[in-house]
Amino acid sequence: MSNGSLEDWLHPGDQGNTQSRKLSFLERLNIAIDVASALQYLHHQCPTPIVHCDLKPSNVLLDNDMTAHVSDFGISRLLSRSTKNSFQNQSSSTAIKGTIGYAAPEYGMSMKVSTHGDIYNYGILLLEMLTGRRPTDEIFKDVLNLHNFCKVALREKVVEIADPIFLYEKEAEQIGNVEASCRNELMNGLEHKIREYTNNLIKITT
Template sequence: MPNGSLDKWLHPTLEIEEEQPEIQNLTLLQRINIAIDVASAIDYLHYRCHEPILHCDLKPSNVLLDDDMIAHVGDFGMARFLPEVSNPNQSSSVGVRGTIGYAAPEYGLGSKVSTNGDVYSYGILLLEMVTRKRPTDLMFEGGLNLHNFARMALPDQVMDIVDPVLLNEVEEVAATNRILLQERDIKRKECLISMVRVGVACSMEIPQDRMNITNVVHELQEVKNILLQPRTVLIRQGGKI
């Protein structure tokens, strides 16, 4: 894909920046759109295909971006048809574990791959998009992982853990008007809290506690709607606003 992988945009190296100067920081709207694209792709694989498909290795490097920054899920080397996994006479799902940090914890206990496993991987990916921290970051040791890191920040400390780039985005119109600036910050905070909530809900330790991917698509569409809501129309009356 022309714009490479999501991983390169979230974690660009100096070498990547020199080879692909078009790579910049992703805006909040771009991240929401990418999150919706990926969730929609997983929803399609799980519920819209003739035979449900499990991706089994969802991570930023397997999310590819086209000319319009529309996200596409790639690399189906570990993918499995759900009927194949459910068939006790089939053993092809044995050994499928995905990638460390993104693979569901139950896979490490020998459980078969499932739609819930893909949802877990998606939740970790979404949290990584918001915080810009890999699940394998050195800060995550002992009982701390990306899921717990994000869960403990809800709701009041979310702005302390999000990618600082998202806090420094400046809109020219808002920057010239205090009320519009405050409104922008309120909407941005609401969107980020909602995204973290969805990421945490998808990456719960117990598979049955995880959010359904179809609901994820709807929730993130609502987040996008909040961000794109028209700004307050200010009417000057009697010299006051």
């Protein structure tokens, strides 16, 4: 894809890329919606439901319009439906490992997969997009992980854990072109909206 992967944008330095890449809050929100739509299709609209099993930033590709596409179905699994049209866990002859930090905990205890595993992956992906931190970040030790790190930060501290690039997003750059008398008011309104939406997105995963 012309704009690489979400991984390239969230962690450009890790790829040896010196180019400055920034995703605005709105771009991140649109990517999150694109990925959610892809999972909705895989789980509920395919003739045979598909569980991806390894959803992570490097498997989310961005096209020329920054539309997100879920890729790499190397360890995906097909599911059967019950007569009530609900999903059944599907046993696999090989263990599903996924990627450390993203794989659902139950995958380490059994060889059964379900759509719930993808939803867990999606929650971790969403938190990584909001904070700019990997689930394997060195600060996450003992009982601290990305999930409870964000849960504790709900309410007043949510801006403190948000990716600092939010402060330099494209919407703010556009505000810089307006008259000084209106600039502070617009910036305060933008920060309030980002705080509100970030708070709501974190609540989804907790």
